[in-house]
Every structure is written in structure tokens, then in C-alpha cells.
Amino acid sequence: MTTNVHALERVKRPQTNPDRPDRAEVEKAFRTLIRWTGDNPDRDGLVETPARMARAFEEFFIGYSQDPTEILQKTFEEIEGYDEMIALRGIRFESHCEHHMAPIIGQAWVAYVPSGRVVGISKLARIVEAYAKRLQIQEKMTAQIANTINDVLKPQGVGVIIKASHHCMSTRGIRKPESDLVTSRMLGCFRDNPLTRQEFLSMAV
Ligand SMILES: [Zn+2]
Secondary structure, X not given: OHHHHHHHHHHHOOOOOOOOOOHHHHHHHHHHHHHHHOOOOOOHHHOOHHHHHHHHHHHHOHHXXXXXXXXXXXXXXXXXXXXXXEEEEEEEEEEEXXXXXXXXXXXXXXXXXXXXXXXXXXXXXXXXHHHHOOEEXXXXXXXXXXXXXXXXXXOOEEEEEEEEEEHHXXXXXXXXXXXXXXXXXXXXXXXXXXXXXXHHHHHHO
């Protein structure tokens, strides 16, 4: 319990890192990387590249400025006692692995059984985005999504399944482009009730 609360505390606060370098420093670093590849950062085709890369990185890692618990704050209680599964299927996401900063491209299935209140469905997709747009490992991202929904919404249960291909495995290293990695986290009734778990799993096959 305590660990969970602390884990949540760590991720929910948008990063305000006093050591965050400014744009000029980042562009200089990208210039260095271009030189390191063996190319010339001053040639025409590359001269704007460090600035473009900095903008691309802002987009890739926008999740650090998003607060996943905040996203789930607004809930709806007029649901006529609805207490069946709510599942958003096949949420496409792009992330980056924290070991190689290579793309992770995948889909997430996010489901919960409410306990008196629900969130707007787009919020489930936004939670996935907020965690995907960070340096990640898939196992951690799967757990973060499930834990946040569980802690904030306090539903009867949560299930998260992620299927993704990792470019650090498909374009380099062992080069297995046809494989994808499947991870899941089941909490509450998704963990305890085999029928609920099965109903959810059958949606993601
Ligand atoms: Zn990697």
C-alpha cells in the first residue's frame, strides 16, 4: 500500500527539473550526435536538423508535463447503477524505450468495472498517452496505467493489456521484426474473477 502511494506520488507530479537544459544546449547536443555519426551538421540538408529534433523530442516526451491523476479527476455518477465492464480497445500509442530511446509502437486495451462512477472514455486514451510519451519499459507502463486508474477511480477492478513492437529489437540487436511483446496487469475483480478476466482477454486477442 505504502509503496503504491509513493510510486503514484512520484509519477503524478509534472516534472519541474531545475537542471533541464535550454533549447540551445539541446540543439548543440544533437549537432554533436550528427558529427558522431560521421556526417557534417553544417551541410544544407542537416543544418536545420538539430532544431527539428528538439521539437520532435518535445512531442515524444510531452508526457512529463501531463499529470495522469489530474486527467481522471472529473467523473460522472449518473450511471443508473451501471456496473459492467467498460473497455476501450486497441488504443494506438507511440513510446520510446528507456534503454535505447528507440520507438515502441503498440496498442493498449484498458478496461474497468466501475464502482458508482465513470470517467469520460477519452480519458482512458489520455492516460495511455501521458505514460507513453515518456521514456518507458512496457512492463512499467502497463502497471502505471492500471495502478493510476485503480488508485484514482477506485473501481471494482482494472485490466490493462499492451501489445507492442520494440524497434530496439526489430531494427537493431537481435532483429526480430515479427515479434511483439504482450504485457498485462489485472487488479481487483479482473484478478480475482476468472470470468471477468476471460471476458477482457477475449477482447484483446
Ligand atoms: Zn530498447
